[in-house]
Amino acid sequence: MNANPSTVSYLEDKKGIWNWLTTVDHKKIGLMYLVLILGSFLVGGILAMLVRLELISPGEDFYSADTYNRFFTMHGVVMIFLFIIPSIPAALGNFVLPLMVGAKDVAFPRLNLASWYVYVVGLLLAFWALLYGGVDTGWTFYTPYSSEIQGPVAMIGLAVFILGFSSILTGLNFIVTIHKLRLPGITWFNMPLFLWGMYATAIIQILATPVIGITMVLLLFERLSGIGIFDPSMGGDPVLFQHFFWFYSHPAVYIMILPAMAIVSELISTFSHKKIFGYKAIAYSSVAIALISFLVWGHHMFTSGQSRFAAMVFSFLTFGVAIPSAIKVFNWLATLYKGSISLETPMLYGLSFLFLFTIGGLTGLFLGTLAVDVHLHDTYFVVAHFHYVMFGGTVVAFIGGLHYWWPKMVGKMFNETWGKIGAVLVFLGFNFTFMPQFIAGFRGMPRRYYTYGEEFTVYNVLSSLGAFLLGIAFVIVGINLVMSLINGKKASKNPWKSLSLEWETQTPPITENFEVDPVITHGPYDYDKVEVQ
Amino acid sequence: MSSSFHVAHHFSDAEQQRESAKLGMWVFLLTEILLFGGVFVAYAVFRVWYPDMFYNAHKALDVTMGTVNTAVLIVSSLTVALGIREIQLGRQKQCTRYLLATIVLACVFLVIKYFEYAHKIHLGQLPGKFYTFDGIAGTNPHVFFSIYFLLTGIHAFHILIGISLLTWVMIKNMKGHFSAQYFTPVEITGLYWHLVDLIWIFLFPLLYLIG
Amino acid sequence: MKTFIDWLMPESASTISPQVDAITYFIFAVSLLFFFIIVVGMIHFVIKYRRQEKLEKTSGVDHNTALEIVWTAIPTVLLVVMFVWGFRVYLDMSIAPKDSLEIKVTGQKWFWTFTYPNGYVSPGELVVPLNQPVKTLISSKDVIHSMFVPAFRIKMDALPNRYTVAWFEATKEGTFPLYCTEYCGTSHSKMLATVKVLPYDQYLKWLDDASSSMDGADPVALGEKIYARNACNTCHSIDGSSMIGPSWRNIWSSSQNLSDGSSVVVDENYIRESILYPQKKIRAGYQGVMPSYQGLLKENEIEGVIAYIKSLEDK
Known part of the structure; x- marks a missing residue:
């Protein structure tokens, strides 16, 4: 420990639970988010295991259909609203973003803390509803089913509304921070691509989240006072709910994947020790994806009786999103070319992402194609596809980013060997779990099925076994990270030899981030010009 | 730094702080517009579905009260703008007066709204399954009142938030927190208030003046 | 290849199926090609450019206009093909012939x-x-x-x-x-x-x-048929086990408690009423989720169900 108070790390500065709960330090808030988010991931993961357990054989095995329906619904709700959406922005983004722009904090630190508390309220409400019996609507809450059935649907709806508010506040903070708090010398095209990704994400958070908010309010009133907006027996329209829901929830997919892409840009460049290929292409494609994402919600509704013209437009625009995504993948690939590639744990996750996201993206083409989507819609193909994107994409990138910034956050190195074992097992377990689901889907197995025909047994057995392997893989990853806190080696200032600004401050950073405002002498990817110490 | 007293530690100067706060409020207002946008879309869908019913049902609304309320809100937008101008010129007392006037006008709006609501509740012109009135021709007139109460209800809720913000800003101003150098909270509260007014300007013709 | 194709998609039994399958295989082939290029490229680069002992400056190449145009244009063309083809088949499958x-x-x-x-x-x-x-x-x-x-x-x-x-x-x-x-x-x-x-x-x-x-058949046999045909068996067992609804075994002429606290004797009238107006009298311990079968069952069919339930009594 250095005696000089100005170099005391943020973890040593002002200890005690009360100081944490009232802190406005973005790094502490990021860690506080991280703890709750990982806790939610654990709960969602256990629910997933329970789902896969029941599906290991065709019939009714371990618990009732109603229980199964609650499990898969709560798995979706917890994973999407409590885990994936806040994972990268609220936990990692909060920690890293101000460091990357060279600021002392986000623009509105108290608002940042408030957003954490809002998240906590949403989380408590969601878990309370879970203990209260949970709901069995599916995470999509389609009316009129969701407005009719018994159970704490209103409570979950309120939780989603509140969690959305937290997400909005985070996005708002990031937009203003990136606009106004960049150090002199960090221009729009000289900042890490992570920031472009977070910026594009924040745009969606700001513009799409209020729509799910108002949708949940309408659903709430529908249940509490029968306003009839979505109720066909009262002249309302259940399909209107689907339009509202997907107007948010499709962009929400990009709230999940854009930050993942943002992390991958950092990982690939750092561990290839190479200037990122096509900086502007990657940056613009993030924004393009964010904007087009608002115009494709109808592709979730190709079989809900929408007009052929609408179906055509939505299909066309859906292919429009595929192009910037493809460009990004090619750029990452080109970054590897002539690099100096080091296969440390975070990079394994980065390469994993490339592999899995490529499959996730390519299988999206089947679903964007109208005639084929009619066959595949609401089958296991869709389940597999979005797990490849959200899990193989977002979660893998999140875990990769967590390993990457872990030394900076906690000041300790994790065990590299176990880290690699974990990464490989996550990759294998994941493919084992979800690859068979593509085939089950092609062959016509509908999703959200508690029992299924004998002909689908083999794919489900494989998938369930894969899921257990995946579960074990995450236990290893978790233990490895926890152990590093106990007996990890002290991390150096810049263990991965990155040129990005967050590595120029001490590890872990001081509360004010930098002792003096750093002077920007090189870009974050100038591996061709600068020798890293 | 002329007024370092008011600058939070993570801003390099007062200008950066003020710019950030303003941008933050603008971004927040975007969110608000999208929030109302959802109900406006529902309005549009049902108006296309039931054009005659909407026309018949809108006659149940009191255009006089609606017009008065529109005028009240427009004037309140003017008073809050004048309040901001006064504090920019460093005249705290005058600013307080204008803020108070805005709050009073906002309350007048709510009182008129209260009478409108009470009348409709009395007649049973209520949303969804609570609708018991039977003087409106057309299919599903309760849908109109569902949307009417949702739109005006959420708007009224925003007026309430606006009143709280204005009161808070006014008290801080009376305590002398603001000056010609530092008046950001007054300014962004004003921005918020303009948006609340603006949404009413859209609500009023859509609900009261269907022709 | 034929066998793989047959294995991947379910049996094809309509005029539209082969058309859908054709697009599916086209997308599958394109996807495989791109997947192959990306993954092989990735593995190749990772092996070829593994970091050596000493960390040195690397190439500063960060764009190549020709390459970027190629990798934007080729996927775009392929995506347009998928879109147009998919839309045309979709039109075929959504517009029914006049004489249907x-x-x-x-x-x-x-x-x-x-x-x-x-x-x-x-x-x-x-x-x-x-x-x-x-x-x-x-x-x-x-x-x-x-x-x-x-x-x-x-x-x-x-x-x-x-x-x-x-x-x-x-x-x-x-x-x-x-x-x-x-x-x-x-x-x-x-x-x-x-x-x-x-x-x-x-x-x-x-x-x-x-x-x-269905006219003139033996009532018990008719009832048994309807039990399966109208999916009564989704919710009602005939072996005494409780499912979503109460079992039919041994309920005939028994007295049962209702959810409102009263009780009822299971007779012709109660069963008829439960089939036509299921929400009127709900057995205690069950949710009233049964739909009405009014208009779905004919008079003799309702009588068949009653006869069938009667027959489900252990002597």
């Missing part, structure tokens, strides 16, 4: 009924003629369902407030599964039906028989 046979499909928690032009209602089994376009008018009586016949590659939601349309022309005799693919509650995964494709003359004969055969 019209059958009404009704989804309801948790069974399907199919209403023929002559008014005959077939529960749980859609029988259609071979090589003849069939247009289904789909709707729901409660929540949203979705009709999915993998062998025909068709799927369409059943909505409670409007009719949706799907059509197909079966090209193979046989029976094919029909699923519900929009989540609809407890027994969603049991909301199944079969599609039976018969040659046209056999189809006519079936319709004729089915429309009349």
